[in-house]
Amino acid sequence: MQNKVRIVLVNTSHPGNIGGAARAMKNMGLADLYLVAPRDYPSQEAVSRASGATDLLESAVVVETLEEALADCQLVIGTSARERTIPWPLVDPRESADLVFNEGLETAFVFGREDRGLTNEELQRCHYHVHIPSVASFSSLNLGAAVQVIAYELRMKFLASQDAPAVQNKWDVPAATVEQVDYLLAHLEKVLVDIEFLDPDMPMQVMPRFRRLFQRSRLDQQEYGMLRGMLTSMEKQARS
Amino acid sequence: MQNKVRIVLVNTSHPGNIGGAARAMKNMGLADLYLVAPRDYPSQEAVSRASGATDLLESAVVVETLEEALADCQLVIGTSARERTIPWPLVDPRESADLVFNEGLETAFVFGREDRGLTNEELQRCHYHVHIPSVASFSSLNLGAAVQVIAYELRMKFLASQDAPAVQNKWDVPAATVEQVDYLLAHLEKVLVDIEFLDPDMPMQVMPRFRRLFQRSRLDQQEYGMLRGMLTSMEKQARS
Structure with missing residues (x-):
């Protein structure tokens, strides 16, 4: 045309x-x-x-x-x-x-x-x-x-x-699944308690805020792996 | 904003x-x-x-x-x-x-x-x-x-x-009404017969085509008046 x-x-x-x-x-x-x-x-x-x-x-x-x-x-x-x-x-x-x-x-x-x-x-x-x-x-x-x-x-x-998007929003890594984000949040919660940032008896709105943050940011699977790795390192530090 | x-x-x-x-x-x-x-x-x-x-x-x-x-x-x-x-x-x-x-x-x-x-x-x-x-x-x-x-x-x-149209399509004269366009087409048809352009016994699709043209062009009232005046002048010419 x-x-x-x-x-x-x-x-x-x-x-x-x-x-x-x-x-x-x-x-x-x-x-x-x-x-x-x-x-x-x-x-x-x-x-x-x-x-x-x-x-x-x-x-x-x-x-x-x-x-x-x-x-x-x-x-x-x-x-x-x-x-x-x-x-x-x-x-x-x-x-x-x-x-x-x-x-x-x-x-x-x-x-x-x-x-x-x-x-x-x-x-x-x-x-x-x-x-x-x-x-x-x-x-x-x-x-x-x-x-x-x-x-x-x-x-x-x-x-x-042409049914072509004006710009192609290509992401190189698939998005994290709901299950992965749940694992991440469970892992995070455990570490936050370990490092005494989170008081299990007074959790406030800390975990819902983290959930909101990770869901809003549409974590990809590489970022998921990176954050899990970081939490594991924090756990080791906290134990030593 | x-x-x-x-x-x-x-x-x-x-x-x-x-x-x-x-x-x-x-x-x-x-x-x-x-x-x-x-x-x-x-x-x-x-x-x-x-x-x-x-x-x-x-x-x-x-x-x-x-x-x-x-x-x-x-x-x-x-x-x-x-x-x-x-x-x-x-x-x-x-x-x-x-x-x-x-x-x-x-x-x-x-x-x-x-x-x-x-x-x-x-x-x-x-x-x-x-x-x-x-x-x-x-x-x-x-x-x-x-x-x-x-x-x-x-x-x-x-x-x-702002609910503002990007450009304001202002027309200075109101659009012709359905009744006006009907008068115009009736007048036109009479003149076309007078000047022997239209054969009443073999009208073909002449009048529907004129109707389609005037409707598609969204005649305004000034144009309506102008065309009626033109037809009147043609009538006088045809008679003399």
Whole structure:
């Protein structure tokens, strides 16, 4: 699905931002970059800020008009910071990623100039406007940062569509069983009495607190072995 | 809640990235920036890339060690790109924002060096690691872009916690009623017959298709008036 999404940058002033956008795209698995009349491009500054995403810069399509960049697209989503005179269908970045995946159309995300965004005419060529929910008093994101947010939401949605967790929480050792934790707590209690930390006649809430701690921390079997070993060493010390 | 979150940048090499991080924070309503032994700071480049978020740079706390930056925090979340030797509790950016809001603790997000990230020792000071789900073959985000993603997820969660939609889809005119759309379609049908586009004896699926179109587009009352006016003008033309 991600290969049906292109990023279109209109009239970008600072080539560093083109590089930043390319890097953000490649980080998130996007590849198709269109540049509409960039003011200073190609540029060493773009290559430097792309930080290895030079393949995207090399394959970027440079065109003179927004029309050319959009001609074969079926869904156009334009970034918009301001309220417009005519309201337009408006989504947040997460909803924009939903649109891409639910509709399955050739989609363009259009990003405007650093200082003035997209013109009203350009915005009216978009089926939807997407607004990154910045604070009203300081609402203008860096261009590369705006591309990063959209590309991140597309990637999160892509991973969800693959039934892949966004991050894989791999643990290398199996979790301790209930029985192991019970052994550990029994062993601990014995040692705590041995070392005279725990008074069997006045146990207070010591053992329930230890149980809560070990259960909450989801002990793994290696940690279980380590704690049992430690208790055995303590027992030997206490006896000697 | 957002004022309980600080962003900690460790050993940043490029002051432009400090500026980029400050801008991303301010865009998303965060204010507390800690800089641990920045290599080149203060710097004009940071001010330039902050693009108006100079107040965050001015109030940034510069310290020598990570310990100082974290001392009064209760929850520490470190950004990590790589797999580590010992697995650590790992979340994605959205889950990290959930942690912040569900636990309500003084929280630090810690970001490492541009080239090498955080050391194993620094990562072990974190309760959680957060991984931005980049593609494996090109996984390292620009520092400002990484701060942007985390700050964006915090803002989305903050807005949700306020029961505020992330973006307000305000329409200035009420939607057309069912009755209005029925009038419009009846009017349209009459005109289409008048202009001999529609053959009443062979209506095909023309009117259901127009109904589907107007219903799908959720006509507003001004558009309704505009279309009725257009049909009236067409009628006059057809008659003359």
